[in-house]
Amino acid sequence: MIRPEEIKMSAEHVGKWGMVIDQDICTGCQACVAACAMENNISFVGEKDSGYGRSMHWIRIERFWEGEYPEVKMTPNQPMLCQQCNSATCEPVCPAFATVHSQAEQLNLQIYNRCVGTRYCGNNCPYQVRSFNWRDYERPEPLSNQLNPDVTVRRMGVMEKCTFCIQRIHKAQDKAKAEGREVVDGEFTTACAQACPASAITFGRVDDPESLVSQLAQRGHGLKHLEELGTLPNVTYFKGG
Amino acid sequence: MAGYNKKEEHAHAKAEVHNHGEEHFREKHLMLDPLPRGQMNDMVMESMYVTSWKFWVVFAILSVIVAYGLFFSWGKMIAEGLGIAGVNRPSYWGIFLVNTVFWIGISHAGTFISAILRVFKAEFRRPFTRAAELMTTFGLVQAGFSVFMHMGRVWLSYWLMPYANQRMLWPNLHSPLTWDLLAITTYLLSSTMYLFLPLIPDVAMARDRSTGWRKTFYKILALGFRGTEGEWAHLRNAMNIFAFAIIPVMFSVHTIVSWDFAAATRPGWNSSIFGPYFVVGALHSGMGAVIMVLAVVRGTMKNMKYFIRAEHFDGIGRLMLIISMAWAYFFFNDYMVQWYGGDKWTQQLLHFHEAGPMGWMWFAMLIFNVVVPWAILWNQKWRSTPWIVFVVGFLINIGMWFERYIIVPISLSINRMPFTWRLYEPGVEIPLGIGTLAFFILLYMAASRLIPLIPVWEVQEGQMAHELKKFGRETVVSVSELE
Amino acid sequence: MADNISSKENSGQVSLLAVFPDLAPAADAIDQLRALGLSDDHMNVISGIPVTEAMLGRPAQWTNVPRLAGGGAALGFLAGAFLAFVTPYLYPVPIQVGRQAFIPGPPTVVVLFELTMLGMLLSTFLGVFLDSYFPNYRPMEYVKEVSDGKIAIFFICPEESKEKFTKAMTALGAEKVEVAEVEHL
Numbered sequence: 001m002i003r004p005e006e007i008k009m010s011a012e013h014v015g016k017w018g019m020v021i022d023q024d025i026c027t028g029c030q031a032c033v034a035a036c037a038m039e040n041n042i043s044f045v046g047e048k049d050s051g052y053g054r055s056m057h058w059i060r061i062e063r064f065w066e067g068e069y070p071e072v073k074m075t076p077n078q079p080m081l082c083q084q085c086n087s088a089t090c091e092p093v094c095p096a097f098a099t100v101h102s103q104a105e106q107l108n109l110q111i112y113n114r115c116v117g118t119r120y121c122g123n124n125c126p127y128q129v130r131s132f133n134w135r136d137y138e139r140p141e142p143l144s145n146q147l148n149p150d151v152t153v154r155r156m157g158v159m160e161k162c163t164f165c166i167q168r169i170h171k172a173q174d175k176a177k178a179e180g181r182e183v184v185d186g187e188f189t190t191a192c193a194q195a196c197p198a199s200a201i202t203f204g205r206v207d208d209p210e211s212l213v214s215q216l217a218q219r220g221h222g223l224k225h226l227e228e229l230g231t232l233p234n235v236t237y238f239k240g241g
Numbered sequence: 242m243a244g245y246n247k248k249e250e251h252a253h254a255k256a257e258v259h260n261h262g263e264e265h266f267r268e269k270h271l272m273l274d275p276l277p278r279g280q281m282n283d284m285v286m287e288s289m290y291v292t293s294w295k296f297w298v299v300f301a302i303l304s305v306i307v308a309y310g311l312f313f314s315w316g317k318m319i320a321e322g323l324g325i326a327g328v329n330r331p332s333y334w335g336i337f338l339v340n341t342v343f344w345i346g347i348s349h350a351g352t353f354i355s356a357i358l359r360v361f362k363a364e365f366r367r368p369f370t371r372a373a374e375l376m377t378t379f380g381l382v383q384a385g386f387s388v389f390m391h392m393g394r395v396w397l398s399y400w401l402m403p404y405a406n407q408r409m410l411w412p413n414l415h416s417p418l419t420w421d422l423l424a425i426t427t428y429l430l431s432s433t434m435y436l437f438l439p440l441i442p443d444v445a446m447a448r449d450r451s452t453g454w455r456k457t458f459y460k461i462l463a464l465g466f467r468g469t470e471g472e473w474a475h476l477r478n479a480m481n482i483f484a485f486a487i488i489p490v491m492f493s494v495h496t497i498v499s500w501d502f503a504a505a506t507r508p509g510w511n512s513s514i515f516g517p518y519f520v521v522g523a524l525h526s527g528m529g530a531v532i533m534v535l536a537v538v539r540g541t542m543k544n545m546k547y548f549i550r551a552e553h554f555d556g557i558g559r560l561m562l563i564i565s566m567a568w569a570y571f572f573f574n575d576y577m578v579q580w581y582g583g584d585k586w587t588q589q590l591l592h593f594h595e596a597g598p599m600g601w602m603w604f605a606m607l608i609f610n611v612v613v614p615w616a617i618l619w620n621q622k623w624r625s626t627p628w629i630v631f632v633v634g635f636l637i638n639i640g641m642w643f644e645r646y647i648i649v650p651i652s653l654s655i656n657r658m659p660f661t662w663r664l665y666e667p668g669v670e671i672p673l674g675i676g677t678l679a680f681f682i683l684l685y686m687a688a689s690r691l692i693p694l695i696p697v698w699e700v701q702e703g704q705m706a707h708e709l710k711k712f713g714r715e716t717v718v719s720v721s722e723l724e
Numbered sequence: 725m726a727d728n729i730s731s732k733e734n735s736g737q738v739s740l741l742a743v744f745p746d747l748a749p750a751a752d753a754i755d756q757l758r759a760l761g762l763s764d765d766h767m768n769v770i771s772g773i774p775v776t777e778a779m780l781g782r783p784a785q786w787t788n789v790p791r792l793a794g795g796g797a798a799l800g801f802l803a804g805a806f807l808a809f810v811t812p813y814l815y816p817v818p819i820q821v822g823r824q825a826f827i828p829g830p831p832t833v834v835v836l837f838e839l840t841m842l843g844m845l846l847s848t849f850l851g852v853f854l855d856s857y858f859p860n861y862r863p864m865e866y867v868k869e870v871s872d873g874k875i876a877i878f879f880i881c882p883e884e885s886k887e888k889f890t891k892a893m894t895a896l897g898a899e900k901v902e903v904a905e906v907e908h909l
Binding site: 277278279282403405409410411413414415419420423424426427430431434435437438442445446449450460461464465466467468469470471472473474475476477478479482483486487489490493497698701702705723 | 777853
């Protein structure tokens with residue numbers, strides 16, 4: 001049994017897995033969005049529901065501009081996904097323990113079969129990155145043949161969100177364990193990072209100072225979104241560097 | 242000396258006025274206008290038996306609305322998913338939760354009247370405690386419907402009950418929704434028990450003077466109550482405990498409902514005044530609903546003009562005015578601090594409330610909740626007139642519903658991620674919401690013909706305790722404390 | 725108490741019901757019954773409004789309701805304590821949510837409060853049932869005039885002095901005195 005005091009509660013405590021997103025080189029091509037949907041069996045919501053705020057992408061490219069037309073100036077694209085907060089506001093509010101913090105991966109888990117659909121976590125996520133299965137959406141042929149067997153297919157009434165491709169983490173860990181070694185940095189990455197043609201997304205161990213993601217994160221001018229809320233996100237953004 | 246004589250004369254004239262006044266007192270106060278208990282019993286029994294064809298027409302229409310609006314639409318939503326409702330991102334919560342808060346608010350009136358007024362020995366409560374308590378129970382039923390509709394997988398809602406499920410998982414006690422479940426369950430059970438205890442002597446009365454299926458029905462409900470000293474002693478003790486203990490439960494329920502919002506990390510919600518603000522808001526809509534129900538009961542049910550009089554509307558109207566002032570105070574307190582804080586997201590939200598596409602609702606809320614009651618209820622004559630207070634109560638309920646609508650879906654439209662800002666448009670919530678309203682009225686109508694709506698024994702007890710007493714030449718009402 | 729005295733207790737005795745229109749004669753009647761040698765245990769008052777014991781000069785009724793309420797509150801508190809303090813440790817690894825302690829402080833207060841109140845009010849309600857032997861659909865001595873506001877005194881006297889008691893009650897203003905009939909309520 002783990003006593004509460006054994007869990008590091010300090011604000012400096014970094015998570016285990018993390019991500020660095022360089023907004024300056026993001027082209028906004030949406031390849032990460034497509035790759036994520038393929039990898040994680042995300043439903044195809046369709047134009048109508050998507051236009052009404054029911055898109056279910058676990059990662060989205062937020063585009064903003066400054067000024068009034070025609071004097072508009074684009075600001076860097078902002079890929080937004082679950083920040084895997086170390087102190088996640090979505091977790092305590094779930095009455096059914098459907099979203100909890102994992103001890104092993106230090107990630108914010110969503111457990112679909114516990115979810116009863118109160119959607120409190122969605123409300124309480126300051127990043128608004130959770131998506132709810134409003135209906136059972138159809139998967140027209142041949143898309144129904146491309147489901148990833150490593151990922152649960154969700155049905156209507158449950159909440160879902162980015163998992164940092166936890167199935168890939170486990171696969172890599174299992175492989176390394178079978179070969180009697182540690183997981184090597186860069187051995188695997190998430191679907192979004194893999195698909196990014198500009199290499200704007202880097203994924204890896206943030207608790208390992210030698211890893212690429214830690215090196216990038218320490219470049220100096222990285223920022224965490226809504227840092228003032230104290231959610232301690234595991235995603236670092238670079239903008240205007 | 243001349244001056245003294247003059248004074249005496251004046252006093253004499255006044256005394257004459259007061260002699261006429263005794264009749265006036267009788268007319269005005271139910272407690273000073275006693276009838277033999279048997280006659281009151283007959284009047285209450287008659288009020289349950291007499292139903293006009295209009296009653297059944299309304300009953301049939303409401304049944305159709307309930308069948309379609311509540312049960313068919315809900316079934317459809319369970320089959321097709323919440324997609325047919327209007328909830329979206331970022332408005333994950335919509336009218337379902339607006340209605341939940343609204344109905345829990347309505348349910349506060351019953352406890353307020355029957356517990357707080359009982360504890361403070363406000364005598365005017367006597368004839369309508371049950372009418373108000375019925376609203377508590379039936380309102381909570383609708384709140385239950387609304388919150389279950391809201392759930393994505395309602396067929397698994399039993400997972401929230403405090404027991405270990407098949408994965409040996411207990412509910413998460415960190416979540417305000419778990420507290421909510423505990424609080425609402427406690428409140429529903431205790432308000433139903435509190436409705437039932439004072440009802441026992443009245444159903445025993447009904448049992449003694451009914452035949453056929455009603456006799457069987459009342460016999461079962463009366464549990465064999467005779468009115469022995471022991472039975473009364475146990476009942477009195479229990480009602481006393483309930484009257485005191487249910488008040489903190491009532492406060493806790495709406496405070497916890499407010500924490501569903503206040504505990505969240507959202508601009509506009511994260512406010513420490515939400516607890517009392519919600520409680521006062523609940524009483525505001527609850528009192529408005531009580532006065533509407535009393536106006537309808539008085540207007541449509543037989544013999545009710547004897548039991549429910551202008552003095553009762555006057556008393557409730559005065560409470561409504563005070564509660565309206567309290568609501569305005571809490572509203573302004575919340576608004577002031579949010580505005581002064583200067584957080585950019587909160588500023589955006591406040592601007593959106595007033596000047597957004599639903600800004601009219603914000604102003605309507607203030608007019609219905611503050612301007613209308615303040616403009617009308619200060620006048621004793623107006624607040625004693627049933628149809629006027631009915632209109633005021635109706636507008637207050639609209640205003641309070643708007644308030645919850647502003648707090649839930651409108652405030653959810655604005656968050657810290659401007660990319661996701663989006664308006665909420667209700668879908669199947671509308672028939673479902675109308676369905677709960679119809680079901681509430683339907684349950685109330687059925688109950689009004691099945692259980693004595695007036696607690697006759699409490700009225701008689703009050704009439705025994707009241708008398709007119711002379712202080713010098715002035716006649717005043719005096720009340721003895723019988724307990 | 726006298727709640728359960730039955731007319732069939734003793735063959736040599738008879739139970740009578742005297743119906744009074746008001747409190748004062750009923751109180752006098754009770755004094756008279758005592759003067760005639762009946763103990764308080766052999767009488768009971770049936771009324772349609774709560775008549776306190778003091779009004780009729782009767783001994784105070786024993787009731788378990790407050791004690792049961794206290795017991796229920798204690799049980800409710802224990803149930804709340806189990807939920808709040810024990811269940812978080814029933815898992816192989818305690819579940820961590822949002823960096824909150826496994827046993828969160830303020831929420832614990834909420835859980836303890838609600839369950840204490842629930843336990844207390846449920847047992848108060850059940851206390852009425854236990855103390856009054858509800859539900860009880862057996863035939864009991866009763867007159868319907870009671871729910872019309874009359875006060876009935878129900879007492880047991882020796883068969884041979886039935887006349888004497890009837891006369892005494894009538895003299896004090898009883899509207900009727902009769903052998904208590906067992907009614908199917």
